[in-house]
Each structure stands twice: as structure tokens, then as C-alpha cells.
Amino acid sequence: MTTGTTTAPTTPNTAPPQPRRRRRTNRLPLILIVPSLVLLIAALGYPIGWQVVTSFKQYGLMQQFGAPAPFVGLDNYVALVTDPYLWTVVVRSIVFCVVTAVVTVAIGGAMAVLMNALTTWPRVVLQVALLVAWAMPVVAAMTVWIWIVDWRRGLLNWALVQLGVDGAEGHNWLAEPLSFFVVASVIIVWMSVPFVALSIYAGLTQVSTEVLEAASLDGASGIQRLRYIIVPIIAPVLSIVMLLQLIWDLRVFTQIKLLQDAGGVTNETNLLGTYVYQLGTGKGDFGTASAVSILILALTIALSAYYVRSLMKEDV
């Protein structure tokens, strides 16, 4: 070992005496992370900083064409907080996110329990189906779903007509906000269930069958076994999966945007992501758009704290 004997040890309190390795480590790891640091600061750090500053400025169309952008303090935030439309969007986003995430985890969890009870071949068939659905690129999946719910020739309306549902012929599901969100939610549940089901199933396979058998010999009913043995063991997976769904469904953009393109009324169907998009690229109001973006980032970080902490535990 001949390389890197250059720098003297600087921190006397790093515990284990491993002289050779430690001397080498002082500078090399820092050099190794320089590329990632430079990239992350340039492509993410700078925009976040710009966004924070701009959220305190008046930055509209005039400023886009070179007019100076004056600092207006908290005006953008005040304008937002007092704008009932923002609250509509926030409440709508949260309700949509919670409903979709809960339904996803409920279906995914039930499917995981089912997979655990299946014999091999039906389980593999189900897993392959889930993987194929999971693998679909979002935009491709959206075009198929839009084709299925298409009001002219879509399969959904045809099936409803066959079932004798009145008024299904030519019904446009995207025109009304409520049915728009039901469609969006169904699509997102379809997209997200595979990840949830397979993760919870992976957790279930950790539950030892011997413990379960011992419990049932001792007279524990199926429900009791689920409640006192299985749920506690898979609780960490359940909570992480739930959290990830909440985070992902809060930021949902692609699905909503594409459904809006296919015929939804933008103002009545905006969630946080599409609202920022409309403010920024549509109206050119970068000050307000930045303020809403900061709100999204803050919400995400607050939600992510627990998840990040659990990942950090894994990093030893």
C-alpha cells in the first residue's frame, strides 16, 4: 500500500486506530463525491435557491421581458393564502392523495395476503401480470386508459351499455370533475398496486410458518394470527409503502395533465402539480408559481422525514 500518504490526520477523535487507511481516506472520498456535489448543486440546488428568492419577488410576464423584479416580501405568499382557489387545490390534492393511497394499500395488502395463500402457479401468473402492469411507461399506460374511457368508442362505455346502464352511450367521463378524479384515481391505483402488493408480499414471506403453526395449535384463530403475529411483523413495510404512496400521489402530475389534455376542464381538475404548471408556463407568473413550489417541497420533506430516517438506519 503505497499511495496517498500525503495529509496528516486532522480529526483526532475518529476512533479505531487504522492509520494506513485513515490517512488515505482524508482526501480521496471528498474528491470522489465532488462530481455528484457539483451536479446536484447546479441542477437542483441552484433552482431551489432561485425559487426561494423568486417567491419573494414580483415576477410576472413583464419581468420575463426584462423589467426589474422588485422584492415584495411575503406578498406572493399572502396573496396565495388569501386566494380561495389555492385552498381548493390544496384540499383537493390532499383528499385525492389520501383516498388514492389508502385504496392502493388496501388492495395491494389484500392481494399480498392472497398471494401468500396461493399455490405456486396461480401466484406466478398473478405476479407476472402485476409486473407487466408495473413496467408500463406512464405515458403509454395513460394513452391506453384514455382509449378505454374514450367517450366515442371506448371499451368502458360499450361494456356499460351491454350491462344496460342508462346514459352510458357517449358519456364523457372526463368532463365532470368528480368522475374525472375517479378515473384518475382508478388509473393510479392500477399503476401503484403492483409495487405495493409485491413489497407487502415480500414482507409476508418473512413471517415464519412455524410460529403461525404454533399459534394455531395454541388455539389462535385466523384473525388473531393476522392481528397479533402477521401485522406486527409486516408493520414496517406497511408503513413505508403507505408513506411512499402518499408522497407519490401528492405530487401526481403526469396522469392529471394527460387526462386534462384528453378533455378535462383544467381549472376544475387542477392538483398542486398542474396548478404550478399553469401558473408558471401558462400565465408566466413565476413569483406565485415559486411560492406554490416551495409549498410542495416543504410538504414533501415533512412527509419524507420518517422514510429517510428509516433508510438512514440501513446505512451503516
Added chain:
Amino acid sequence: MHRSRVKRYLLTALALVLAVVWAFPVYWMLNSAFLPNVVLQSANPTFLPFGGSLDNLRAVATEPSFGSALTISLVVTLTTVVAAIMIAFLGALAISRFKFRGRGSFVLALLLIQMLPAEGLFIAQYKMMSSLGLLNQAIGLAVLYTAAVVPFTIWMLRGFVAGVPADLEEAAMVDGLSRTKAFLKITFPLLAPGLVASAVYAFLQAWNEFTVALVVMTEEQSRTLPLWLRGFVQASASRETDWGQVMAASTLVAVPVIIFFLIVQGRMSSGLVGGAVKG
């Protein structure tokens, strides 16, 4: 005995129904891609692609706009993959092989950044790209994508690097190999599966990404494949759509992804739920 067999049949039947429900949209895409528009526009849907042809796929694949979107997507995606792997590999080496001051905060920062939604950043990224003159440039989009995938790629590679014992490398050096040679001959081959898995992860992210591309690639001739597909959806709002061609287009975008995905999904999902599954 009898009861439990009935129960097993019922569970199997339920599983098959669910499998059909989840696979159906993908099947419907493929099915419609093979059918001519006349058939798709008829009053009753056709559930099997008999009598179909490759006409839709051929028509879409030979359309110039597809070629240009494919080229841009390939350039952006490959640039992202190569850059992300190189940068992330160095980062992963640093955090899995060394203890250094600031390591904890670096890892924490990576994990937090990994969670940041594009929707909370794209306005500022748009302004930054426009002031740098990088709007509608493949390289600009590739830089943003690389930054978006690097944190998780480091996290994923970290496990692989840690899995190759440093002793192995040192033993090779004792046997007379130089440090570089020991690394190239011993460590690198053992890391290959990890590098492949990370590369496929970066590929899938960049290939499928929609949000940032929508904001940064504003001109029609610089559209990536997902944006190009979106063009069809938009058109469907206002006029009769040739759904056969739209589904053929979706098929062309989706099939390579599905294949790649099936190769690496185990790695990706275990990275996401991590220690929670391993207990």
C-alpha cells in the same frame, strides 16, 4: 379436506381474475395496435387481434416525427445513463469504502433529494435552462435527468460496492497487482451486475420521464418519445383519433421498457423498501 380444496379453487379463480384485470390494459394496447382503424371504430369492440396486421406499427415507425423523437430520446437517455453511472459510481465508492467527515450529511442529503418532486422544481429549472440557452437541447435535459437519478443510483450502487470485500482487492495487491489493476481485475467484474442494474434504472427513468421534458422541451421538433405520444392524446380531445396508430405508438414506446423492467425489478424494489423487508 373437501372444504379446503374448494377454498383453494376459489382463491385460484380470484387470483386469475385479478391477473386478467391487471394485465388487461397492456393486452388491450397490443390488441388495438394490430387492428385496422375501421375495426376499432365499429360499434362493437374486437377482443382478439385475428385479421390484424403490422400496418399500424409500420405506419407509426416510418413517420418522420417518430424518428426524430426516438433520436432525441436515445441521445438524452444514453447521455443520462453514462453520466449517471460514472458520477454515481464515484459517489458510491466514497460512501461505502470510506468513513469521512460529512459522510452522514451527504447520505442524508442524497436521500432527501431523491424524494424531491419534479413538480416542485420545474419552474425554476425551466428558467435556468432558458437563461443558459439550453431549452430544447438534449444536453440540457440530460443534465437535469442525471441530477434526478444520481442520488438513488448512488444509494443502489452503495450496496453492491459494499458487497465486494476490500480484503479481496488488498489480497490481489499482496500478490503483486497494482491498485488500479487490482480494482479493474477483481472489484470491477464483481460490480458488473450492480452497474447493469443501476444503468437500467437510469434508463427507465430517463426514457419514461414526462414532467421535466414537458417543461423544458417546448418545441415540436425537440420532443422526446413521451411528449410525442402525448401529442396523440391531445389530438384525441378534439377529433376522431386513429386509435390503432396511437396504440401502435404506445407499443413501440412500452415494449423495450417492459423487457428491461422485468430484468431489474427485483433490485429496484428492494432498494426502495430496503431494510423494511429484510427486517
